[in-house]
Amino acid sequence: MSGTHTGVPSQATPHADRITGDVYHSAPVTGLLRRLGERWTPAVLCLLARRARRFNALHREIDGISQRMLTRTLRGLEEDGLVVRTVFPTVPPSVEYSLSGHGRSLLPALSALMQRPDARRAETHTP
Amino acid sequence: MSGTHTGVPSQATPHADRITGDVYHSAPVTGLLRRLGERWTPAVLCLLARRARRFNALHREIDGISQRMLTRTLRGLEEDGLVVRTVFPTVPPSVEYSLSGHGRSLLPALSALMQRPDARRAETHTP
DNA sequence: CTGAATCCTCTAAGATACTG
DNA sequence: CAGTATCTTAGAGGATTCAG
DSSP states (O other): OOTTOOSOOOOOSSSOSOBOHHHHHHSHHHHHHHHHTSTTHHHHHHHHHHSOEEHHHHHHHBTTOOHHHHHHHHHHHHHTTSEEEEEEOOSSOEEEEEEOHHHHHTHHHHHHHTOOOOOOSOOOOOO | OOOOOOSOOOOOOSOOSOBOHHHHHHSHHHHHHHHHTSTTHHHHHHHHHHSOEEHHHHHHHBTTOOHHHHHHHHHHHHHTTSEEEEEEOOSSOEEEEEEOHHHHHTHHHHHHHTOOOOTTSOOOOOO
């Protein structure tokens, strides 16, 4: 693996071997994963995956979350286009949150990552 | 889209609507997502998905990562059983990192989440 | 070559309290 | 009901140096 290096890092592959920090810094790939990695995001998405809910319903059903963090989580998901916020001009006001089409499209992958294979043990190295 | 299946498909957990903070605090579900949400984890996994690599190879190919963060990221992935660390007792020592079976099993879901639908626009919610 | 050890910064997250 | 406004804390992330 030595001499064939032409000195040009040009990627022939669509998903180049070389991953620049820039790509991972600004690309939505990192953004979305970071969002999903936030403390309360999985809980909110799991609940909204079943049915749309109002703010207080989420607050009641997610044990331990503060109003502040629920708001921030929902705002973040809304910014990413995963959740839709619908305001009903009633008195008192009620706001309903639901998954967007995009959010819903992420559910299969998301639930796949939520399986718990308990595969903590290191496997034997297979060369 | 496979599945006319609305609502949440999976979640092997039998219990339903109520999600306790305890579950999401200690369960591997949150742990894994948090791991994937870390800054450099996607980059490392993407590279290791192609082939096993040595420490310095990763350090060179992931632009902007520091040695400290590469070490921490790899240690974390190792703890979660997603990455296998193999030490070759050479001089100087060389260490090879590769995806474990568990780590490899996560790739489809992971790449699904890495698609960028550019669906930032809030869809017209029709109340 | 592959890390570990320090030190520092920035922000996600938590705890209250207040409001249209 | 559905938030916002502050304040504080814990830890992720970064820069640099040292070591087996």
